[in-house]
Amino acid sequence: MKQIDYFFSTISPYTYLAGERLEEIAARHGASVRYKPVDISALFSRTGGTPPKDRHQSRQEYRLQELRRQAAKLGMEINLKPAFFPTNSAPSSYAIIAAQETGGGDMGALVHGFTRACWAEERDVAEDEVIRDVLSRAGFDPGLASSGLLLGAETYVKNLEEAVNRGVFGAPFYIVGEERFWGQDRLEDLDLHLAGKL
Template sequence: MSRGAIDYYVWLNSDWAYLGADRLEAIAGRLDVRIVYKPVDLPDVYARTGGVLLPQRSPERQAYRITELKRWCAKLGIDVNPTPRYMCPNADQASRLVIAADEMGLDVASLYKAILRAQWVEERDVSCAQTLREILQAQRIDVAAVWARSQSADVEATYRRFTDEAVAAGVFGSPSYVYRGEVFWGQDRLDMLEEKIRSCV
């Protein structure tokens, strides 16, 4: 019997989301739980929840982020560049594309991971329309159809709704996983998320 769904609030600039993406999907597959992908405008979430964007953080906090990324990359066997050439550009269009693809029944998991990989591994600018179109093509997605859908007022409204929902749910960072009203923040809490799901029937 299905255990329900994980509401997955993700920023399309999140290095930590990239590190946790495959493990999240593995958990969902093992435990027969659905993932509801909800891209959010994290700067907006931060503005409402007291978060501080990376460039505005103290040098000590920025340095520790790099240290932790290196530790997790070594632990997981995943390589990312902590300071890519195009770091955390505007992710609004990338988010709208993921929402549009999901609404069209396409493989949203592969798409959002490809966008994250483009930034953190491939040194590409995911705010650039051409880059995003190339990613869609590589995913064998109808670029014109998904792009047109992503420009609709309905998709923009969904993006804003997901952002509002995140704040209402108690989310303040990315990635955040909400299961049965409980928030698990960060890919380092995936084991705890799995334990929670296993405890529910």
């Protein structure tokens, strides 16, 4: 069975735009997905990236146009300037890590639930109430918001180190073996690769 290592951020708009297409692709090819949330700001600083707020004005403007166009193509709602961005992505990431370890719910729905909360619902994914609600809606124990803190914190740090060591520099980022795919607009290439066509 092929494994897809999925590096992402719960506050990344492009992770939001990926929706649950990764899970559909994995199911089609009988692949497993290992979810690895990372601190995107730390990843940028370690790999030569620049946070959106620090980019040249022309890059910031283009980013907003691109997000609007991609959301329209996918038929997804998006608030280009959400009330709670940037915010602390660690608490929601800890919850994802704990949920993956515990099982019992829908991981794709959980990840998408957090990104949708940020980019379409004007909710702060750093707040305990939001984390519990998203966990519950995806079929997980909302108590993981607090019980998974230690495991989450340790794994979150390890995920960043693994990401840097494996050539990850943005989100979403998918790795199958030695093949790397960056961005929600490369999901088609990932699909073709798993089908043995690329």
